[in-house]
Amino acid sequence: MDVPVVYRASPYYAGLNDVANHGVDRELYAPGRPGSTSGSGRSSERAGDERLAMAGGSAAAISWPYEEYLLARGYAVVYAESLGSGASTGCPTSGGRNETIGARSVIDWLNSRAPARDGAGNPVAADWTTGEVAMMGVSYNGTLPNAVAATGVEGLEAIVPIGAISSWYDYYRADGAVVAPGGYQGEDTDVLAKAVHTNDADCRREIARLSAKQDRRTGDYNAFWDERNYLDDADEVEAAVLMAHGLNDWNVKTKQAAQWYEALRENGVAHKIWWHQSGHTDPITLRKDEWLRTVNRWFTRYLHGVQNGVERESRATIQREDSSWTREPEWPAPRAHEVPLKPSSGGDQRGGLSVSARGDRDVTEVLRDDASKRAEKLAAAPSSPHRLAYFTGPSAEPVRISGTVSADLALSFDRRAANVTAMLVDLAPDGTTTPITRGWTDPQNRHSLDRTSPIRPGRQYRIGVRMMPDDYVLPTGHRLGLVVLSSDHEFTLRPDPGTRLSLDLGASRVRVPVVGSVRQWR
Template structure:
């Protein structure tokens, strides 16, 4: 079943500290041939009982076992503020990150040293009501910031978000009035990992909750804030309790594993890119690897799926939940200017938020998890991050599932990963197949690597249609026909799905393969090379990869976008001269997909994408030279396999 769409911007899948209690995962596992860390057998009947001397974790089948108490009353919880070597709010003092430690009592009474499972989030304190940017305007048109596009004090129209904000406000009022205890940041991960001997740390990202500093939507200060927790756990940073007394982390081994979903998964990528010592493993789930690719695509202003009009400033406003609501105001206004929604160009602003720049510093073992149908944090983030780690020989594994945003690997997969890299148990996880992919029938299939090494770039040619009907998608260059220019009339009000389904339309061009006689699997990144001209100096270009079933019903498999003014570089806008043909290369979002027998592979080209791009008034016309345009698909078995499946 596809995962439910999150209801907050770049939403995480953990529980809010002011929301409902975290779900408990079942902890029961087989304990055959269990051993302690020192290699001696441990009597299971005494699991969780007090010991006269140090007690160690127990491992079986390469996984840490739940032999410690699962009773929260037996755990130690402490609250700290960790000093960060940055002053992002400009108050003359170093920022501090608010964090909460949950650890076993044995770390105090029996000399146990625990590794740490750590999650940091800007969402634990809820969020502010926000309104996204208006997207119904002409391309490359300047919008005056702060005038109608962002309602900082108004009501949200999302009932789920309203409920969350009301709960947060109630908790804040109770704490301020002294009528109740300070709320716990989060209890996620505790039920899974404390009984297995780990400690758990939750921290609030700068500018949110009880941390100070400012939110910057992926800025360097947020990376340093999250990194400071790892430094403290390794004795390199100072932390203080609510009374101002210094607190030391003498109870930990210093080995840290970060995990989280969405923004909470992005911060592990950011911290790992610093190369900080002690961070041994990360599990980024639906995580961003470059913020430019979250809010832009090949020069085009492109929204995260479900959040049309959101941008870096809006997200910063949403998570700005610290008590001082004025100190970061000028910084957020600067984000609105520097993000540049006019040209969509890559700039120093986005370069600061590009973790790919520092992927060479990563030494932590990385288990990437991503939904193949995640249109919030799109699959390019996982693919480019994973590919760079693979090239550099960093320990790596990828889990791809059929859902959307979110979706963690199973507890067993996580346990083997953290047991190997945090406890140091030689369980052979590094020798496992690197890719675990959930197929269309929901079965899990292991592959040696991803993209599948058996995939090969397969170039297809476009044969023009007639009177707005679909043309051909063929391996045979001779079947493209005589040189033909086909035209798209832009109409941003038309949805991509409707255009893909339409038998004829002036607002799209469609090209279909022959009917497949057997399954054809795609694994990797589809690419297009188009020869196009325009009758206006600005236009959107959207491409869809489509699976047409036996009835002609379209399923959009993946899509991509580009701005023709960025045809030479995503960092530079080059004007388009109407009537002049240009070469335009664009990538679609990576995917792993099987086209079934009886189906047809399709490419659909349109201009503006109602759900993702800026939506100008109808009227622009785009002209495609079909004889000089190609589509390249990464297919298992390459051209030979496709030819056999289409009887070409």
């Protein structure tokens, strides 16, 4: 009997090499400024074990918690080592076209469009499969399905990307700023390739090319990153996409899932998302039975062609802060509307934040950058010269935020380069703060991702900061806060302290997508 296939490609089966990350304690790039270098120094931080955990196995014995479940339901399970890893030939390129083609070739083989040979050189035919294929995985193992689906390859009927990347630029950069994945400060495409590769001598030149083309100097978008942007080819996707992502995933940030979801929706691709409250993890560890039931129904519909109606059900399943689960017809919540909140004076301590203007049109407040200070501690501090913080009054009822928060800031700088970081935080009645979301930008990329535009000290600029998409309920009695700072110790490059940022309160806003009324913030 011929059977459909669930296919898992990975660069992690052979484990990870111990490699050093790029140094991040360096000055920022400004055109023509002496000392604006590529920052080739190395940090002591190293690639961690989280990615290996995502692989779920080793070269000696690949294991996967889905295997037994899928085999029992009539699917074959196929494993493949990504190019340049394990026993695979070639070189890893951290999302490059060659990796995509390599992973796609397995689907071509499963559909008798490409030859294959065993270790002895004998031809091997996939004459046991129907040719209907699904790809599935977490992190890099979930990114490869996105990449292959974006080629429109025939035979790939469904994918399940979990905590996966849709644009590698947004994994290692943020609006022109060099920004790390959470927990991997100083990592970049070349570091990741070194971590997974097993063909050292053959791949040195290719990895050197990654180091040059990724451009840690300016952080600008270029052809290198465009090759790794699967959003550009969302109109080619034919596979039905069931994705899952952690609302607290700061490794592969929520933007990756949100923008992929939106691109698929705009192009009429069958789509569904699970948002959970954990970080960079698989929902099988959180809600095993219901998640497996959903995956099975997705595969039954798209690999077996059974009309079970799964595609007509709610497209968003969201875990709430109390661990309960809710459903929405789409995401962000269709009833969400944008609420502009305006800051008022006192940001060195805790200024105000409200819908109505506070008469602070001519007020400018100043912060001084210090990259050694952690953003969470700055947000929690009752006062600090290194950040500006503005809070609403206590909420009279729970307020749900669903979508992307954006800060529109009127800023001037006393130096030619600076990081800009904006955070949204939850201030509880007992004074504790919980970061909700944050975002970063390089003001030199205020006009375009692919072009650096110099900033002139003392001149005011409109700087937009789009924070990571979120779905969060602010409890009754809590206050919503905007925190503005410069460098973010855990994520951005860390220049010497002292850069001064001046915020014009009357010309600044934070726009929050809210479900329901915000009368109490007027």
